[in-house]
Amino acid sequence: MLILHLSDIHFRKMEVETAQDPNSFIRNEIKRDAVTQCKSLGRPEVILISGDIAFAGHPDEFDYATAWLRELSEACGSSLDKVFVCPGNHDVVRSQANRNMVQHVHNAIKAAGNPTAYISGQFRDPDARRLLYESLDNYNAFAFQFFCDLLAPERTIAKRDVPLNDGSILRFWGLNTAFVSSSSDRQGDLFVDEASFQIPREDGVVNLAVAHHHLSWLRQSQELEDHLNDVAAIQVFGHVHTNRIAREVEYIRLTASAMHPEREEAPYEPGYNLLDVTVEGTGDNRYLRIAAHVRVWQNAPGGFRAKQVRGSDVWTHSIKLEPWTRPVNAPPTKVVLDAPNGSLGTLPEEASAMNQLRKVGLRFYQLSFSKKSEIAGRFGLLEDEDINQPDYERFRRVFQRAHQRGLIDDLAEAIRNAEKT
The missing domain is CATH 3.60.21.10 (Metallo-dependent phosphatases)
Structure with missing residues (x-):
């Protein structure tokens, strides 16, 4: 590496x-x-x-x-x-x-x-x-x-x-x-x-x-x-x-x-x-x-x-290093959005899914505030508890909820459409 x-x-x-x-x-x-x-x-x-x-x-x-x-x-x-x-x-x-x-x-x-x-x-x-x-x-x-x-x-x-x-x-x-x-x-x-x-x-x-x-x-x-x-x-x-x-x-x-x-x-x-x-x-x-x-x-x-x-x-x-052998039947990749300490991470086998999520996050970041807010509102990903949070925290929660509700692909498609306008 x-x-x-x-x-x-x-x-x-x-x-x-x-x-x-x-x-x-x-x-x-x-x-x-x-x-x-x-x-x-x-x-x-x-x-x-x-x-x-x-x-x-x-x-x-x-x-x-x-x-x-x-x-x-x-x-x-x-x-x-x-x-x-x-x-x-x-x-x-x-x-x-x-x-x-x-x-x-x-x-x-x-x-x-x-x-x-x-x-x-x-x-x-x-x-x-x-x-x-x-x-x-x-x-x-x-x-x-x-x-x-x-x-x-x-x-x-x-x-x-x-x-x-x-x-x-x-x-x-x-x-x-x-x-x-x-x-x-x-x-x-x-x-x-x-x-x-x-x-x-x-x-x-x-x-x-x-x-x-x-x-x-x-x-x-x-x-x-x-x-x-x-x-x-x-x-x-x-x-x-x-x-x-x-x-x-x-x-x-x-x-x-x-x-x-x-x-x-x-x-x-x-x-x-x-x-x-x-x-x-x-x-x-x-x-x-x-x-x-x-x-x-x-x-x-x-x-x-x-x-x-x-x-x-x-x-x-x-x-x-301490002894370690990779498990024969390693579990599949799983993105973890609520890892310890509130961070974003992955299970220890692969990180490809996390890489893809970061790519979506980068494109979301590039959108204007109004476009980000419109997309989050359209999918019901903003909640009352977010009102007093700084912008970056509100939009992080958008990603967490999109992942939890199986909406990452829909979010990515909405971002693609917003990029065209």
Whole structure:
């Protein structure tokens, strides 16, 4: 399985699609280099983005991100439905996060003796959790098209299953480190919620955990590090704009370069990664083989090149997996829209049905608000309880109900007809 990994893209409303965009050249070079790499490595099965898609959480920034990611994915032989995202601090609308009432909740969390338990209590309060998540509404509207949108208390982690070559599952967990983010961010003063400490180990499943903020930015850094080291063979972080790879006995931890760092940063080193993940062996002798291709920008002459380790262009690692054998009579594919933690997922055998559902979701996302509302109303998929929910949550519930009532094919046909008008 090939994973194309980007972080800290920082699309700015005032710059994108203008002649004065200082990142358009680098963005084009990343696309050209990724296309070249994918010709030899294969098409990406997942396009992983570890936060900071936008710069100020503006809808136009996310719209541009959607268009550019579609262009990138198709150029690499993949498709937009392969995108998996988690939020970063620049995906937060800071004018909302900086409001007095929101800051009051943030400060109460920071002052709590047990902030993890206190956060759980705030998530149970409708007013408090709305204050904590409202600044991520624009991000969630963007992430909805990939079924990565988040809403406390039940859906605070994005989740996706992708089959590995031996029939086992690589399970992606997208953590939210940005719900207490604002202009007051300080290193060591951000948080994850209780669900981030409950990632389970399962037979035939390899966990990949991705978060925007590096562990050093979290108040619960040691606790989270200990948990991830136990459960997640692959760990991915962004935010610090510095590429690092730590290879330990039971995990590999990758910290990413920024795709669009500030020009004043020293060194100025845009970058991205490609992770080639394979299971080798069977039964009691299974190993997860990871080949990380770290691509970094070189100046004078300009171009992307491999970051080397001991003379090699590839950072390799091997992790012993627990024994597992694929069942002889594996169950058929089944899409699960109400998986644990409120996420969308699949049973662990195949993910093709989920891929098809994401394709329908992408097309639904592209429709205007009025067309989405008309289709949802026509099939009776909106209910009174949805009135006070943000738009992305209302339309997610449309999909859940369409699936539960066997209306996905009818919904897809209505979307096709709406696209023609």
